[in-house]
Amino acid sequence: MSLFNVFNISGSAMSAQSQRLNAVASNLANADSATSANGKPYKAKQVVFSAIPSNSPDASAVKVQKVVEDASPPRIVYDPKHPLANEQGYVTMPNVNVTEEMVNMISASRAYQNNVETMNAAKTMLLKTLTIGQN
Amino acid sequence: MLNSLDSALSFHQDALRIRGQRQELIAANIANADTPNYKARDIDFNAAMKSAMAGVSQDRFNTSKTSAQHLDGAPSSVPSGRPGEALFRPIMQNSVDGNTVDMDVERNQFADNAIRYEASLTMINSELKKMLSAIQG
Numbered sequence: 001m002s003l004f005n006v007f008n009i010s011g012s013a014m015s016a017q018s019q020r021l022n023a024v025a026s027n028l029a030n031a032d033s034a035t036s037a038n039g040k041p042y043k044a045k046q047v048v049f050s051a052i053p054s055n056s057p058d059a060s061a062v063k064v065q066k067v068v069e070d071a072s073p074p075r076i077v078y079d080p081k082h083p084l085a086n087e088q089g090y091v092t093m094p095n096v097n098v099t100e101e102m103v104n105m106i107s108a109s110r111a112y113q114n115n116v117e118t119m120n121a122a123k124t125m126l127l128k129t130l131t132i133g134q135n
Numbered sequence: 136m137l138n139s140l141d142s143a144l145s146f147h148q149d150a151l152r153i154r155g156q157r158q159e160l161i162a163a164n165i166a167n168a169d170t171p172n173y174k175a176r177d178i179d180f181n182a183a184m185k186s187a188m189a190g191v192s193q194d195r196f197n198t199s200k201t202s203a204q205h206l207d208g209a210p211s212s213v214p215s216g217r218p219g220e221a222l223f224r225p226i227m228q229n230s231v232d233g234n235t236v237d238m239d240v241e242r243n244q245f246a247d248n249a250i251r252y253e254a255s256l257t258m259i260n261s262e263l264k265k266m267l268s269a270i271q272g
Contacts, residue, residue, distance in 0.1 A: 058160060061163070114168070118165050128253055
């Protein structure tokens, strides 16, 4: 039954988008974490989406294939008073681009809302289908 | 008798099935709006409906005949179940990640398809009502 599959597809997209939102939250929270468990500055995380086959042959669901570390260079800040500053007085800060992350956040949240609406529409259609011949 | 009841409803049944499939495909497009290299897909409803209707009238029960005077089997009332062929949407604007989902088009088609699905449901309901009033007088 194809309409029921909409729940699987939209559900997979919702969980993928919320993982993306999670990565954004982690990046924004650590935008100024100059050090981490391995002693290096925090690196921005990005999710990679991939289409996966669903119950029906043509329609594909989504999943987060992997979480990659952003390869962009770290931000170098001149702050001689910082305990992590090198001999020249520069501190290596995370490579989080706050503007990019805010855009990412809005995009993820809108995509999530779209999928919620898709699911609601499918639900309305199925409920209406159940009333065939009842009046 | 039962056959004519069935044929009265089979058109809308096919329409509902294809609309359901189309809704699923558009939901998949919306779900994959951010997936790199995903290509948006859709069903040509007109073509799918035509092939579904042709399928119903052609699929006959194959009865083995031992005499030339034997009748042919009745047209199959079983829906052909053949899915509409999923095609790829033409690209309006290229995107850097190779994704061809245009959210405006998808939302548009999604709402359109949902309304048409409900229209088919209403048709089925009124068809049933008509039959009931014919039976009950």
